[in-house]
Amino acid sequence: xxxxxxxxxxxxxxxxxxxxxxxxxxxxxxxxxxxxxxxxxxxxxxxxxxxxxxxxxxxxxxxxxxxxxxxxxxxxxxxxxxxxxxxxxxxxxxxxxxxxxxxxxxxxxxxxxxxxxxxxxxxxxxxxxxxxxxxxxxxxxxxxxxxxxxxxxxxxxxxxxxxxxxxxxxxxxxxxxxxxxxxxxxxxxxxxxxxxxxxxxxxxxxxxxxxxxxxxxxxxxxxxxxxxxxxxxxxxxxx
Amino acid sequence: xxxxxxxxxxxxxxxxxxxxxxxxxxxxxxxxxxxxxxxxxxxxxxxxxxxxxxxxxxxxxxxxxxxxxxxxxxxxxxxxxxxxxxxxxxxxxxxxxxxxxxxxxxxxxxxxxxxxxxxxxxxxxxxxxxxxxxxxxxxxxxxxxxxxxxxxxxxxxxxxxxxxxxxxxxxxxxxxxxxxxxxxxxxxxxxxxxxxxxxxxxxxxxxxxxxxxxxxxxxxxxxxxxxxxxxxxxxxxxx
Amino acid sequence: xxxxxxxxxxxxxxxxxxxxxxxxxxxxxxxxxxxxxxxxxxxxxxxxxxxxxxxxxxxxxxxxxxxxxxxxxxxxxxxxxxxxxxxxxxxxxxxxxxxxxxxxxxxxxxxxxxxxxxxxxxxxxxxxxxxxxxxxxxxxxxxxxxxxxxxxxxxxxxxxxxxxxxxxxxxxxxxxxxxxxxxxxxxxxxxxxxxxxxxxxxxxxxxxxxxxxxxxxxxxxxxxxxxxxxxxxxxxxxx
Amino acid sequence: xxxxxxxxxxxxxxxxxxxxxxxxxxxxxxxxxxxxxxxxxxxxxxxxxxxxxxxxxxxxxxxxxxxxxxxxxxxxxxxxxxxxxxxxxxxxxxxxxxxxxxxxxxxxxxxxxxxxxxxxxxxxxxxxxxxxxxxxxxxxxxxxxxxxxxxxxxxxxxxxxxxxxxxxxxxxxxxxxxxxxxxxxxxxxxxxxxxxxxxxxxxxxxxxxxxxxxxxxxxxxxxxxxxxxxxxxxxxxxx
DNA sequence: AATGAATGAGCCTTCATTCAT
DNA sequence: AATGAATGAAGGCTCATTCAT
Numbered sequence: 001x002x003x004x005x006x007x008x009x010x011x012x013x014x015x016x017x018x019x020x021x022x023x024x025x026x027x028x029x030x031x032x033x034x035x036x037x038x039x040x041x042x043x044x045x046x047x048x049x050x051x052x053x054x055x056x057x058x059x060x061x062x063x064x065x066x067x068x069x070x071x072x073x074x075x076x077x078x079x080x081x082x083x084x085x086x087x088x089x090x091x092x093x094x095x096x097x098x099x100x101x102x103x104x105x106x107x108x109x110x111x112x113x114x115x116x117x118x119x120x121x122x123x124x125x126x127x128x129x130x131x132x133x134x135x136x137x138x139x140x141x142x143x144x145x146x147x148x149x150x151x152x153x154x155x156x157x158x159x160x161x162x163x164x165x166x167x168x169x170x171x172x173x174x175x176x177x178x179x180x181x182x183x184x185x186x187x188x189x190x191x192x193x194x195x196x197x198x199x200x201x202x203x204x205x206x207x208x209x210x211x212x213x214x215x216x217x218x219x220x221x222x223x224x225x226x227x228x229x230x231x232x233x234x235x236x237x238x239x
Numbered sequence: 240x241x242x243x244x245x246x247x248x249x250x251x252x253x254x255x256x257x258x259x260x261x262x263x264x265x266x267x268x269x270x271x272x273x274x275x276x277x278x279x280x281x282x283x284x285x286x287x288x289x290x291x292x293x294x295x296x297x298x299x300x301x302x303x304x305x306x307x308x309x310x311x312x313x314x315x316x317x318x319x320x321x322x323x324x325x326x327x328x329x330x331x332x333x334x335x336x337x338x339x340x341x342x343x344x345x346x347x348x349x350x351x352x353x354x355x356x357x358x359x360x361x362x363x364x365x366x367x368x369x370x371x372x373x374x375x376x377x378x379x380x381x382x383x384x385x386x387x388x389x390x391x392x393x394x395x396x397x398x399x400x401x402x403x404x405x406x407x408x409x410x411x412x413x414x415x416x417x418x419x420x421x422x423x424x425x426x427x428x429x430x431x432x433x434x435x436x437x438x439x440x441x442x443x444x445x446x447x448x449x450x451x452x453x454x455x456x457x458x459x460x461x462x463x464x465x466x467x468x469x470x471x472x473x474x475x476x477x478x
Numbered sequence: 479x480x481x482x483x484x485x486x487x488x489x490x491x492x493x494x495x496x497x498x499x500x501x502x503x504x505x506x507x508x509x510x511x512x513x514x515x516x517x518x519x520x521x522x523x524x525x526x527x528x529x530x531x532x533x534x535x536x537x538x539x540x541x542x543x544x545x546x547x548x549x550x551x552x553x554x555x556x557x558x559x560x561x562x563x564x565x566x567x568x569x570x571x572x573x574x575x576x577x578x579x580x581x582x583x584x585x586x587x588x589x590x591x592x593x594x595x596x597x598x599x600x601x602x603x604x605x606x607x608x609x610x611x612x613x614x615x616x617x618x619x620x621x622x623x624x625x626x627x628x629x630x631x632x633x634x635x636x637x638x639x640x641x642x643x644x645x646x647x648x649x650x651x652x653x654x655x656x657x658x659x660x661x662x663x664x665x666x667x668x669x670x671x672x673x674x675x676x677x678x679x680x681x682x683x684x685x686x687x688x689x690x691x692x693x694x695x696x697x698x699x700x701x702x703x704x705x706x707x708x709x710x711x712x713x714x715x716x717x
Numbered sequence: 718x719x720x721x722x723x724x725x726x727x728x729x730x731x732x733x734x735x736x737x738x739x740x741x742x743x744x745x746x747x748x749x750x751x752x753x754x755x756x757x758x759x760x761x762x763x764x765x766x767x768x769x770x771x772x773x774x775x776x777x778x779x780x781x782x783x784x785x786x787x788x789x790x791x792x793x794x795x796x797x798x799x800x801x802x803x804x805x806x807x808x809x810x811x812x813x814x815x816x817x818x819x820x821x822x823x824x825x826x827x828x829x830x831x832x833x834x835x836x837x838x839x840x841x842x843x844x845x846x847x848x849x850x851x852x853x854x855x856x857x858x859x860x861x862x863x864x865x866x867x868x869x870x871x872x873x874x875x876x877x878x879x880x881x882x883x884x885x886x887x888x889x890x891x892x893x894x895x896x897x898x899x900x901x902x903x904x905x906x907x908x909x910x911x912x913x914x915x916x917x918x919x920x921x922x923x924x925x926x927x928x929x930x931x932x933x934x935x936x937x938x939x940x941x942x943x944x945x946x947x948x949x950x951x952x953x954x955x956x
Numbered sequence: 957a958a959t960g961a962a963t964g965a966g967c968c969t970t971c972a973t974t975c976a977t
Numbered sequence: 978a979a980t981g982a983a984t985g986a987a988g989g990c991t992c993a994t995t996c997a998t
Contacts, residue, residue: 125419641914
């Protein structure tokens with residue numbers, strides 16, 4: 001039976017605000033401690049509420065985690081999907097997608113890790129909202145690839161879903177060390193390199209025109225630059 | 240409530256045997272239940288010993304898991320490393336490596352999952368025996384790529400470590416559904432497809448070029464690639 | 479997690495009506511879930527009010543239960559007490575009382591159960607309004623019995639209060655299975671049978687020799703058997 | 718992860734003993750506080766163990782209660798069933814049964830109450846061990862009644878199961894006040910009174926014939942009863 | 957009068973690990 | 978070496994009740 005009990009100052013907030021505050025607190029705590037080690041009591045304290053209040057808005061700890069991650073996804077997906085359409089050209093689009101994923105991981109390694117460890121391995125993942133969001137997020141690679149194939153820009157026999165796995169798999173493999181907290185990585189440079197290798201690997205006429213703007217003259221100029229540089233470097237080393 | 244537990248027949252065994260039995264039991268239980276949900280008591284029962292006995296041979300639950308996984312790795316690495324040298328040709332070697340990883344995951348999805356969820360995300364992973372084993376396991380991709388580059392079979396500007404990430408990342412991304420217990424995949428066919436896309440993406444002279452003759456510009460570009468690679472190699476040796 | 483809870487239309491109602499609606503909702507919920515498992519929030523929702531409003535009309539959950547049960551009692555007691563006086567004759571009166579109790583349980587097994595489990599065992603029961611109501615309800619048995627004794631219809635040495643306990647106890651014991659939700663019982667037939675056995679058990683001049691087949695001679699023969707057996711047993715023990 | 722933690726003096730006991738001690742402690746605590754209010758921590762402390770130890774032997778709080786009550790039942794049922802067969806004569810047998818139930822309630826009102834409130838109302842009661850035990854316990858009334866009917870001692874149309882309900886219902890109704898903690902009752906005198914009213918109510922030829930003088934046969938029968946009872950008592954004492 | 961957000965006390969339960977026998 | 982009884986820390990969750998709006 002509940003006892004009356006001395007109350008602390010009640011701080012009334014509209015539902016929306018309260019939920020937002022709890023989500024934010026939970027995000028911070030989950031990011032810092034991981035799911036298992038996160039304490040509801042810590043989250044409550046950080047949100048400035050009592051433990052029980054959390055259960056007014058969230059079914060249980062797991063649900064809270066899910067909501068945090070979905071909220072996060074929802075946030076950047078909206079941005080992302082408004083930006084993406086304005087990017088033109090296959091290379092640029094792939095680069096944007098790759099850059100975005102790298103950037104997301106770079107910005108929230110701890111949340112990314114939660115997705116990788118708490119959601120994706122879960123047998124029920126497929127029937128999850130997060131799965132659906134992620135699908136939406138990753139399927140654009142497939143669309144881009146198919147369009148490029150249709151346009152003759154990519155080889156006709158490119159399996160689009162493997163390309164998707166390759167891109168996301170590569171990124172996530174590459175960033176594991178950072179996600180674990182070891183060192184750092186450069187988002188832009190890495191995006192360039194991955195995009196390059198992928199693009200060139202898929203292009204129908206390899207170096208022959210990733211960028212249609214590049215005229216033979218321009219290519220020869222680049223070549224000259226590179227040769228000069230190489231020779232100069234050689235001289236520097238073995239004078 | 241535990242069962243009445245009739246006094247078990249005391250059964251002395253040489254240390255080796257006992258350890259092997261516990262490892263096997265632990266492997267089965269961890270594979271079935273995952274790390275958190277696995278119970279020492281289940282492992283003990285399956286191994287035909289009492290809980291306390293496990294602590295004679297293993298420091299704690301985590302240590303037991305580690306030993307299980309290292310034992311598993313040790314097992315297939317030995318085989319693998321004896322097989323690999325006899326595989327000739329870049330395509331074949333890549334194919335072997337890719338096939339092997341697919342095959343490993345296909346054979347032990349649950350243990351693979353443990354590696355993905357319990358070890359790799361761990362901040363201390365890098366200083367782990369498993370990390371070292373894995374390094375040995377995956378670094379062959381780098382060797383193969385570098386050799387192929389040196390031989391002019393792959394483009395000169397291919398970043399070997401990105402290729403490694405791409406291959407392992409792709410495989411793991413591709414197999415997540417299976418690891419979660421959804422559906423199945425064909426090891427051989429998948430190995431072929433991944434090898435193909437990777438190889439063709441890196442090959443200096445893509446077969447798919449309608450006209451096998453390179454343009455003069457392309458030849459010059461290859462020359463530049465080689466020069467750059469040579470300089471880079473030079474630098475590495477005489478810094 | 480509670481539902482988003484769109485702001486309900488404020489709906490002012492006269493106190494009487496509001497109380498009645500809450501009582502009805504509470505009755506349904508308590509009947510369905512029992513006291514412990516009933517949720518104030520469920521009751522509120524069903525009554526179309528908000529939790530806090532319940533506390534304007536009832537002190538607490540327990541008080542609400544009490545009011546529900548008293549209200550129920552009040553309802554059938556009024557009917558009952560207006561009917562009873564018109565029933566004539568001891569047998570008919572007993573039958574009516576028994577029938578009424580059976581009928582009450584049959585009509586509201588869940589509420590009956592609440593009385594049996596939540597009120598009667600309570601140490602404070604005796605100082606309860608419900609106790610008083612119940613007393614009024616059951617004491618008529620005593621009146622009937624005493625009148626029948628006075629009239630010579632029942633044996634002179636019949637302890638009226640034991641008869642009361644016997645009647646109500648029998649009924650409640652007999653109906654437990656039904657109250658638990660197992661099967662059903664026939665109110666009328668059962669009332670007949672219980673009334674019969676009670677009436678004949680108390681009647682001063684039983685209507686007939688129950689078993690006409692048993693002659694005095696047979697009884698004497700049985701007696702002889704028993705006496706012999708007793709004596710023989712005696713001899714065996716204390717020779 | 719469990720911390721090492723300072724230990725108190727470990728007090729090793731064979732399973733049997735430990736279980737017995739926990740049962741005893743639980744019995745006391747449940748009897749004192751009822752099920753809901755009983756604390757596992759109190760039980761543990763009283764048993765001289767740590768809370769967790771209780772869960773080695775009992776699945777949960779409910780299971781513990783169940784075991785306590787079954788143990789209690791088991792205890793008196795054994796005694797009871799060894800005594801009963803030596804009681805001779807219908808009157809004596811009924812009296813013994815009634816006396817035993819009164820005596821049980823008198824000796825353990827709190828446990829009796831637990832049975833009445835926590836077990837019997839439960840929808841699953843019927844599939845319970847306790848139900849089976851209770852069945853065994855109460856069904857003897859039916860056997861006795863049927864035998865008496867067969868022997869012509871009771872009226873032929875007596876419904877045995879109603880008699881059982883009447884006896885147990887009467888006893889329990891009668892003892893509610895005591896079970897609630899109000900006052901006391903005399904086991905023996907009450908047993909006599911209930912037995913009398915039941916016996917006379919069922920007897921084929923009630924002694925209560927208008928003429929208070931018993932018939933010679935009836936007097937002899939009573940005599941036989943007493944002799945039998947005496948012999949039975951004798952046997953119990955000098956086996 | 958009505959709303960509904962916020963409170964908060966505290967119990968049951970788990971299970972890796974230890975250590976007396 | 979083997980047993981298995983005992984430990985004990987700690988955290989998720991519930992829900993009647995209050996009270997600011």
